[in-house]
Amino acid sequence: MQSIISVANLSKTYASGFQALKRIDLEIRRGEIFALLGPNGAGKTTLIGIICGIVTPSEGRVLVDGHDIVTDYRAARSMIGLVPQELTTDAFETVWATVTFSRGLFGKPADPTHITKILKELSLWDKKDSKIMTLSGGMKRRVLIAKALSHQPQILFLDEPTAGVDVELRKDMWQVVRSLRDSGVTIILTTHYIAEAEDMADRIGVINNGDIILVEDKVELMRKLGTKQLTIELQKQLDAVPDALAAHRLTLSADGGNLVYTYDTQSERTGITALLAELNHAGIRFRDLHTTQSSLEDIFVDLVRQDR
Amino acid sequence: MTLNLRAIRAIYLFEMARTWRTPLQSILSPVISTSLYFVVFGSAIGSRITEIDGVSYGAFIVPGLIMLLLLTQSVSNASFGIYFPKFLGTIYELLSAPISFIEIVLGYVGAAATKSIILGLLILATAWLFVPLRIEHPVWMLAFLVLTAVTFSLFGFIIGIWADGIEKLQTVPLLIITPLTFLGGTFYSIGVLPPIWQTLTLFNPVVYLVSGFRWSFYGIADVDVGISLAVTLLFLALCLVAVWWIFKTGYRLKN
Incomplete structure (x- = not known):
């Protein structure tokens, strides 16, 4: 099967001298749910940051559906939706405005029907006219997911999506993730709740100290190890x-x-x-x-x- | 390369919405505070000051005051506009979107400049109520207005990226822009200064802006209008190079 993301020889050394990634190779298959596990500081967020264009790589190459993330960044990035780890949201804007903004930023024509559908799926519909700063942490997390889905990405990155999130939202979220996968979206997630990876993922990657130490089919991994x-x-x-x-x-x-x-x-x-x-x-x-x-x-x- | 026009529009509308959300602070307060100058210097004290080059004092200071407002508003608007996403962390979205620095700059700087231009025109309209105005070169007047608003919005954008704290963000308008404007011939013709100060003043870029702008009103200028235009364009070019460099290197934006 052709990879949708292809990472080759990717390194990142920060200005402080800290080497966050050490010559990583990784292939993400089209349409799979890939769980990236690793302790804090292992390089998960750096890897996602590079693929999404937030962090500049020191060395190596990343192709997203054949598009180089540096030379052909427009094509590469327009396929990707990112839900960041931190709850970084606007404060004074309404939910509707911020989600609509995201869609515009990705160059997609306005589509109120699609935005309505996402907000309803994420149980945000009755909050659509609320200012983001009035929302709870769990609701803000939903807003970030809605923003990432606003431009109908082919690839969705979820960086620790369930950290500090209550059970109900977690269920909602996995429901959304499953239906996205069913519609052909590739999903890459990092999580601390390993049970979730066990539950959701098709394949598992383990990263530690900037190295990918294992990539394996989940069932195979459970069987082998x-x-x-x-x-x-x-x-x-x-x-x-x-x-x-x-x-x-x-x-x-x-x-x-x-x-x-x-x-x-x-x-x-x-x-x-x-x-x-x-x-x-x-x-x-x-x-x-x-x-x-x-x-x-x-x-x-x-x-x-x-x-x- | 095709521009992502929808992204420019999204950023522009988002930034403009920020302005309309706080009309008192964004529009009314700068207009009122600048109008106070017309009332005090134009009507109250102005009548006791002799005309400068045949222009009443109240009318003489209007172009300089509009410049003062344009510079401070452009810088603070544009710097806040880009500083906030950095501060809140929402900049991740700009960096991960399929857009280049050109779209980001057009969106943010375009919105900041639009707001300054609207404010400048509002001040101009207000001034009309208090002092006798005439505009000899309206096209040039608009050209200087737009050029200054764009240039200093760009400058503010750079400040917003450079600033890593609220203090730095406010330091530049308060400690640099305002003094330069007050000493840049807003309230006087530099011809009244002693010769040595006249020469030193020529190192103040705001002198050229105020002088050129005042020329478009009354046809009088401290320095040749061509030089005014050239200095403004030079500053614009410097800002463009700085912005290009910032995005090329990811300075204060990317790790």
Whole structure:
């Protein structure tokens, strides 16, 4: 599939000498939801800033649907809508005026029907004549999204869209994001709520210290890096893992009441049947069994820790 | 290259809306404060001051006062216009939009200049009520009005980008523009100064603006009108180069 955004060898060193991005390569596929994860200061916002024209790259090249972001910036930028991380809004303008302004800025003819539709979808319709400064933080966030969508972008960047946002808005927002994706819009989001990435994204990229350390299909990633654990609740507490079971990768919980077996979902044989047979043979009786799978959060924390 | 006309229009209308939202502060207060000069110097004290080159004192100071207003209003309007998005952070939208610096400048400077021109014409109309005016070269009068408004709006735009705090933003109009205008022959003909001051005054660019503008009213000038025009155009060119450089390098706009 042809990439809609193609980042090659991209570096950014700030005037202070801080190197925010180190020769990054990244391909974003047309129509996907791509989640970019990384700790604070990893380079997420710098990367988005460069692609959108807010930060000047030190080195490297970015193509947006084949248009170079420097030499052909008009074509590149007119495809992109950006929802910035900070709540940067006008103060005295009305919601309607600021959203209409954004559409004009991107060179699109006025289209009140489209603006009306966006405001309704984002539950902003009854606030359309309110001054922005009178709105709550969550409402301002909606205004920023409405501004980004005002010019019908093909690519939408959401930089930490759910930071400090209540549950209801988050639901609304993901509803909008899903319907945008269904209409063919490519979405790149950064988030701190890894559960959201797990829920929403088609592919995941992890950035740390200015390096992209991983880009993977979400399902594949969960499968590859996800381990599963089988927890066996014992009827009687044990002091130690019995010698007869030493061949298995077993750990005993601190209170001695649970045996935990870690296994790889990928392998041909998980070893569960054998383990259970040997437990039976050793006369260890158990009350219950349950399995857990590592979440994206665990995977992410592991990756970033390894990278340090 | 085709200009993004809709973007220019959007910025222009947005900036003009800012003016109409605060009519008292934007329109009425500069008009009233300038009119006070006509009342005091034109009617009250002016009658005791002798005519200058055959023009009554009240009428003599009108072109200079309009210039004073044009300069301060153009600079403060245009500087606030671009400083605010920087201050609020909404500049991200301008930087990420498919527009070049030409559209940004046309939108912001166009709106600031429009507002100054409207104010200048309002002052002119008000002056008519208090002092006897005549305009010998109306076309040149308008030309100087527009040229000055545009040039100093551009200058204000540069100040707005340069300023990294409200203080700097207000320093330039108050500490530079106003003194230069008062010392630039607004209230007197530079011919009345001692010779050494006459020479020093020629380094004040406002002298040329006031002189040229006054010439379009009464046909009298401290310096040749051609030189006035040339100096104004030179200043305009310098501002254009500065703006071009700012956007080329991303100075105070981009990291």
